[in-house]
Amino acid sequence: MNSARVLYHMVRADFLERLRRYSFLLTLAGALWVAYAVATEEVWIVVGNGYRGVYNSAWIGALMAICCSTFLSLAGFYIVKNSVQRDTDTRVGQILAATPMRKDFYTIAKTLSNFAVLACMVGILMVAAVAMQLMRAEAHSFSLWKLWAPFIFFALPTMLLAASAAVLFETLPLLRGGVGNIVYFFVWTAALALGVTGLDDPTGLQLLYRSSRQTLHAIDPTDNNNFHFSLTIGGEHAVRTFPWNGIDWTTNVLLIRLGWIAVAVAIAYTATIFFHRFDPARSWFKRRALSAVTPPASAVQESAPSHNLSAAHLSPMPQPRSGIPFFRIVAAELRLMLKGKRWWWYLVAAGLAIACIFAPFDAARGGVLVAAWLWPIFVWSPMGSRETRHATESLIFSSPRALSRQLPAIWSAGVLVALFAAGGVGVRLLINGDHHGLAAWFGGAVFIPTLALALGVLTGGSKAFEALYIIWWYMGPAHHIPGIDFMGTTPASSSPVPYLIATVLLLAAAYWRRRTRMAYA
Amino acid sequence: MQLAIENVSKRYGRGNWALRNFTLQLGPGVLGLLGPNGAGKTTLMSILATITRATDGHVRWNGTDIASNPDGLRATLGYLPQDFGVYPNLNAVEFLEYLAAVKGLDAPASKRRIDELLNLVNLADVRKRPLGGYSGGMKQRVGIAQALLNDPQLLIVDEPTAGLDPEERVRFRNLLSELSGERIIILSTHIVSDVEATATDIALISQGTLVAHASPEELLRRVEGKVWEWVIPSADLNAARQRYLISNTARRSDGVHARVLGEKPPDGAQPLTANLEDAYLFCLTKYRAGTVSPSIEAGVVA
Numbered sequence: 001m002n003s004a005r006v007l008y009h010m011v012r013a014d015f016l017e018r019l020r021r022y023s024f025l026l027t028l029a030g031a032l033w034v035a036y037a038v039a040t041e042e043v044w045i046v047v048g049n050g051y052r053g054v055y056n057s058a059w060i061g062a063l064m065a066i067c068c069s070t071f072l073s074l075a076g077f078y079i080v081k082n083s084v085q086r087d088t089d090t091r092v093g094q095i096l097a098a099t100p101m102r103k104d105f106y107t108i109a110k111t112l113s114n115f116a117v118l119a120c121m122v123g124i125l126m127v128a129a130v131a132m133q134l135m136r137a138e139a140h141s142f143s144l145w146k147l148w149a150p151f152i153f154f155a156l157p158t159m160l161l162a163a164s165a166a167v168l169f170e171t172l173p174l175l176r177g178g179v180g181n182i183v184y185f186f187v188w189t190a191a192l193a194l195g196v197t198g199l200d201d202p203t204g205l206q207l208l209y210r211s212s213r214q215t216l217h218a219i220d221p222t223d224n225n226n227f228h229f230s231l232t233i234g235g236e237h238a239v240r241t242f243p244w245n246g247i248d249w250t251t252n253v254l255l256i257r258l259g260w261i262a263v264a265v266a267i268a269y270t271a272t273i274f275f276h277r278f279d280p281a282r283s284w285f286k287r288r289a290l291s292a293v294t295p296p297a298s299a300v301q302e303s304a305p306s307h308n309l310s311a312a313h314l315s316p317m318p319q320p321r322s323g324i325p326f327f328r329i330v331a332a333e334l335r336l337m338l339k340g341k342r343w344w345w346y347l348v349a350a351g352l353a354i355a356c357i358f359a360p361f362d363a364a365r366g367g368v369l370v371a372a373w374l375w376p377i378f379v380w381s382p383m384g385s386r387e388t389r390h391a392t393e394s395l396i397f398s399s400p401r402a403l404s405r406q407l408p409a410i411w412s413a414g415v416l417v418a419l420f421a422a423g424g425v426g427v428r429l430l431i432n433g434d435h436h437g438l439a440a441w442f443g444g445a446v447f448i449p450t451l452a453l454a455l456g457v458l459t460g461g462s463k464a465f466e467a468l469y470i471i472w473w474y475m476g477p478a479h480h481i482p483g484i485d486f487m488g489t490t491p492a493s494s495s496p497v498p499y500l501i502a503t504v505l506l507l508a509a510a511y512w513r514r515r516t517r518m519a520y521a
Numbered sequence: 522m523q524l525a526i527e528n529v530s531k532r533y534g535r536g537n538w539a540l541r542n543f544t545l546q547l548g549p550g551v552l553g554l555l556g557p558n559g560a561g562k563t564t565l566m567s568i569l570a571t572i573t574r575a576t577d578g579h580v581r582w583n584g585t586d587i588a589s590n591p592d593g594l595r596a597t598l599g600y601l602p603q604d605f606g607v608y609p610n611l612n613a614v615e616f617l618e619y620l621a622a623v624k625g626l627d628a629p630a631s632k633r634r635i636d637e638l639l640n641l642v643n644l645a646d647v648r649k650r651p652l653g654g655y656s657g658g659m660k661q662r663v664g665i666a667q668a669l670l671n672d673p674q675l676l677i678v679d680e681p682t683a684g685l686d687p688e689e690r691v692r693f694r695n696l697l698s699e700l701s702g703e704r705i706i707i708l709s710t711h712i713v714s715d716v717e718a719t720a721t722d723i724a725l726i727s728q729g730t731l732v733a734h735a736s737p738e739e740l741l742r743r744v745e746g747k748v749w750e751w752v753i754p755s756a757d758l759n760a761a762r763q764r765y766l767i768s769n770t771a772r773r774s775d776g777v778h779a780r781v782l783g784e785k786p787p788d789g790a791q792p793l794t795a796n797l798e799d800a801y802l803f804c805l806t807k808y809r810a811g812t813v814s815p816s817i818e819a820g821v822v823a
């Protein structure tokens with residue numbers, strides 16, 4: 001079998017596996033939502049002094065393609081960053097590892113399969129772009145090339161970059177889990193920031209900026225100073241339009257885009273270096289778990305059998321008590337949450353908790369609190385999905401009152417973590433008599449673990465919370481933006497009421513979903 | 522103590538029926554649930570363990586429908602699923618303590634019980650080692666220990682010896698026999714020798730239907746005089762397989778010794794003492810050929 005055929009079948013099998021999952025439908029629904037948001041001008045580009053392009057083929061194509069290469073390169077990464085893990089979980093990886101499969105074939109195949117999933121989303125937006133121009137009818141001339149060229153040269157290379165980054169992150173032990181989800185967000189932010197510095201960024205924003213600025217300058221030379229360009233969600237719409245006929249796809253421009261494709265290929269090949277080929281001995285986490293606690297001599301030995309014990313020696317057990325203290329289950333869940341964390345994790349958590357008490361108040365509320373409630377993100381993120389991930393559902397769901405006691409116990413443990421992590425700020429707000437601030441702080445303390453629990457139960461994984469939380473944390477509390485600051489980091493922070501209401505709704509959703517997974521409540 | 526399974530059926534979505542009108546009455550003892558892959562054993566176990574709900578029919582525990590009071594059964598249920606996981610960062614003691622809390626067990630009593638169980642399943646010396654470093658067989662033994670945590674009156678074990686080495690397998694069989702006094706144990710497996718060693722009753726299941734429910738002795742009686750040893754040349758083996766039900770073969774210097782099941786012996790065949798595997802194959806083959814009525818067979822001992 002030739003190499004191309006091997007590669008084709010590896011990509012095909014992986015792609016079909018994803019295509020037939022419900023999550024793929026959600027992915028497509030997300031792409032349609034982006035198309036809708038652009039069509040209804042929820043997302044738009046404002047240039048110069050309140051200008052936007054006339055909705056002709058070039059502008060619509062560029063706008064939608066930029067949406068793809070910015071928003072979908074972030075969301076898409078989280079969507080596709082599970083292909084290697086899935087092979088590990090399903091143990092298909094071990095079968096593949098026993099074949100003559102080359103490591104570079106595997107990482108390239110996974111990259112292409114990731115890319116195929118993301119390209120489907122781009123494809124939907126390409127079709128939506130046609131529909132959008134026909135519906136808006138703002139410009140009468142229609143050019144499929146001008147409409148779709150930005151998708152081909154902006155969006156697809158960016159998707160390839162996200163696809164290859166997902167494979168690289170999955171092969172790097174440190175970035176395989178939740179840390180990688182957070183690191184990617186900052187890598188993505190940095191990549192967008194490249195455009196601001198005037199360099200050609202992977203998304204194509206800088207190219208669009210230069211082209212639109214040039215065109216607008218010819219129409220309105222006064223607008224050249226302090227030229228403004230932003231991709232905006234919501235807000236006031238542009239009042240003036242200018243005709244823009246698209247980017248001139250010169251050789252130089254195409255080489256720049258080709259350069260990003262080369263970067264993506266290089267990333268995929270770099271992943272080959274770190275790919276463990278499903279060798280358990282090369283699993284960093286497993287090695288660490290074993291070496292940390294196991295005496296070397298007994299590490300690989302089964303326990304020796306003893307023959308003098310029998311079931312007759314077992315003590316009788318009293319029947320389970322319905323009145324077993326709830327705190328015992330909470331304590332058990334809390335121990336489960338915190339087990340496995342390293343000493344330095346506790347050290348940092350303790351440092352932040354102490355800083356919440358002793359740091360100057362404004363710093364404690366504004367900066368330390370933000371950090372203190374980011375640090376336990378990996379304590380919260382497995383909430384609600386731990387049973388699915390570790391296949392313990394059948395053990396727990398066959399226990400008495402599993403729904404009415406275990407789920408609230410998980411939630412209570414998560415809230416306790418939030419209270420311990422930043423309790424100092426709450427106490428100081430109480431002492432200061434700042435009841436509004438205290439309510440906002442408390443709203444954050446219950447909202448964060450509730451969000452984690454609900455997303456865990458609803459999605460069956462921790463990634464949705466990790467991705468959503470880090471983005472929200474960065475956009476809201478970290479920048480103290482009123483309205484989306486759910487931690488109450490400043491006196492001007494939004495009212496806690498929406499977050500308390502959201503907490504109740506999310507709890508109800510988690511309960512409902514868990515209830516549907518159990519045969520009997 | 523009684524478990525009544527009454528006309529239980531289970532259909533997944535709009536697909537095939539995994540169970541159809543399954544009826545069985547159980548009292549104390551070990552029921553060996555035998556059947557080929559995909560027969561519906563795990564579906565039945567899941568229904569009995571309150572993990573999944575039957576599409577039709579009822580399961581009654583001491584007269585109470587488990588649909589109306591699942592916790593009544595769960596409080597006294599020990600369940601070892603076919604596929605289960607563990608939390609890799611916890612050690613065996615911590616994992617069992619966690620499950621004891623979730624099951625609502627008394628703390629001091631469960632602590633003592635955990636110590637005893639870990640000794641019983643030979644994990645005492647690795648009790649402080651994270652479960653992530655355990656082998657498959659060791660994890661299976663943790664599963665056995667958790668199933669016994671609450672001293673269950675109904676113990677359901679689904680393929681419990683999968684992954685155990687021969688020594689541990691024998692120990693587990695002995696353990697089941699010791700536990701079988703005043704409780705109902707349901708042992709689901711496709712390994713006939715496990716059932717042979719422990720079961721007081723056997724239920725044969727195929728295609729979601731109860732094929733037979735009888736004591737091992739009764740099943741053996743049914744195949745008595747129908748097992749033969751037939752020595753044939755190697756070259757004739759394929760042709761013999763076409764004509765007779767052959768359960769086993771062994772190559773010897775005088776040819777292939779074939780174990781043949783049938784009403785009439787092949788020419789020159791000598792009678793053999795039947796074993797449970799013969800009975801299992803015989804009943805299943807007759808059922809598939811449509812010559813055994815499930816209702817009659819089910820009524821033999823029940």
